[in-house]
Amino acid sequence: MVSESAVGAVILVTEEVDVPPIGLDFPTITAAVLTFTIAYVLARLGAVVLSIASERTVRHRITIKTLVPLVRFTIYFIAVLVVFGLIFDLDSTQLVAFSGVLGAVLGLGIQDLFANIVGGVVLVFERPYHPGDMIEFGEYYGEVTDIGIRSTTLVTNDDDEISVPNYKLFTESLANANNGAAELMAVPELHLADEADVEAATTIVRDAMRSSPYLYASEDCPVVVRVNQQPAYITLRGRAYVNDVRHEFAFQSDVTERALAAFAEEGIETASVPVAVSAES
Numbered sequence: 597m598v599s600e601s602a603v604g605a606v607i608l609v610t611e612e613v614d615v616p617p618i619g620l621d622f623p624t625i626t627a628a629v630l631t632f633t634i635a636y637v638l639a640r641l642g643a644v645v646l647s648i649a650s651e652r653t654v655r656h657r658i659t660i661k662t663l664v665p666l667v668r669f670t671i672y673f674i675a676v677l678v679v680f681g682l683i684f685d686l687d688s689t690q691l692v693a694f695s696g697v698l699g700a701v702l703g704l705g706i707q708d709l710f711a712n713i714v715g716g717v718v719l720v721f722e723r724p725y726h727p728g729d730m731i732e733f734g735e736y737y738g739e740v741t742d743i744g745i746r747s748t749t750l751v752t753n754d755d756d757e758i759s760v761p762n763y764k765l766f767t768e769s770l771a772n773a774n775n776g777a778a779e780l781m782a783v784p785e786l787h788l789a790d791e792a793d794v795e796a797a798t799t800i801v802r803d804a805m806r807s808s809p810y811l812y813a814s815e816d817c818p819v820v821v822r823v824n825q826q827p828a829y830i831t832l833r834g835r836a837y838v839n840d841v842r843h844e845f846a847f848q849s850d851v852t853e854r855a856l857a858a859f860a861e862e863g864i865e866t867a868s869v870p871v872a873v874s875a876e877s
Contacts, residue, residue, distance in 0.1 A: 628679045635675035642667045650728070664727055665743040672745070724765070725772050730780055730841050732771040733760055739841065753845050773841070779812045780841040784851040786859075787867035788830040794823055797832060800858040801851065805836045810847040812837040829867035 643664050650660035725731050729740045731750070738752035748765065750758040774780040784805070788797055798821045805811060805819050817837040824831040838847045859866060 624682050627682050631675050631678050631682075635671050639668045639671045642671070669745070723776075724770060726776050728841065729776065730773040730844065732773070733765065734768060736760075773844075778840060779817065779837045780844050781817075781835060782810075782838050782844045782847045784834045784848040784855075786832045786852060786855055787826075788832065789865035789867050790829055792830060792865050793862075794830060794832075796862055797855075797859065797864050798823060800862070800864075801832050801834050801855050804851045804855045804858070805834050805847075807854075808836075808847055808850050810838045810840070810843040810850065812839040 646660055646664050646667065653660075725740055727740050727743060730738065731740055733750070736750055736752060736758050738750035738756075738758065740748060741751050741757075742749040744762075747759045747761050750760065752758060784801070786797075786801060788794065802819055802821050805821075811819070814837070820835040822833045822835065824833065834851060836847075838844055856866065858864075
């Protein structure tokens with residue numbers, strides 16, 4: 597349509613734009629609710645089935661658990677596309693355009709929640725860690741038990757459940773102890789008096805690690821004991837791999853308990869009060 601003003605100075609050109617109708621009638625709303633309900637049930641059912649299957653094998657547990665967030669995101673993504681199609685009657689081109697507009701609105705209106713959702717999607721495909729991995733984030737260290745849409749759940753050695761917003765895992769440092777592998781390096785640490793027999797103590801710690809039922813024995817994963825001389829005591833740090841990431845603390849406790857008992861039998865004196873060295877010193 598072309599129109600001209602009375603003085604003929606301005607010509608205004610307008611075009612009709614097809615806006616897809618919004619179908620918010622009762623059958624459409626019912627179908628949308630039913631779609632999300634089915635998606636929720638399928639996502640939960642898939643997570644439960646995969647979790648049960650993963651617990652039946654140590655070797656493939658982490659690999660199977662990696663599929664949980666991927667299955668969940670796929671189901672929810674399909675559900676969102678179906679609901680958009682029902683409400684707006686969009687074709688493929690319109691759906692892409694509408695998704696961009698919706699993303700901009702969400703980014704401005706609920707930035708933190710949207711950042712967590714985007715972070716969750718990126719986590720699924722970039723995979724800096726997996727369910728079953730032992731990661732250290734800030735002051736927390738524990739097993740990743742779930743990667744959700746909004747947050748990642750860790751379970752610490754004290755059985756505390758920590759929920760970490762997904763976007764923080766891209767703004768703060770992260771350490772992954774096993775990166776998808778079933779094995780994990782464990783580091784038992786013992787302190788000796790400055791005049792103790794270091795050679796005998798090192799042999800005891802090495803034997804304690806080699807005889808532990810939690811040890812993962814392999815030529816590529818040797819058992820090592822490092823000796824560090826401190827100002828007032830000596831530190832022995834064992835390095836060995838456990839056969840399951842969940843045995844890390846059990847291995848450390850087992851080695852420490854048997855090594856201390858052997859120290860007592862051999863008359864090897866431990867450090868009574870290990871000196872705590874702060875990060876600033």
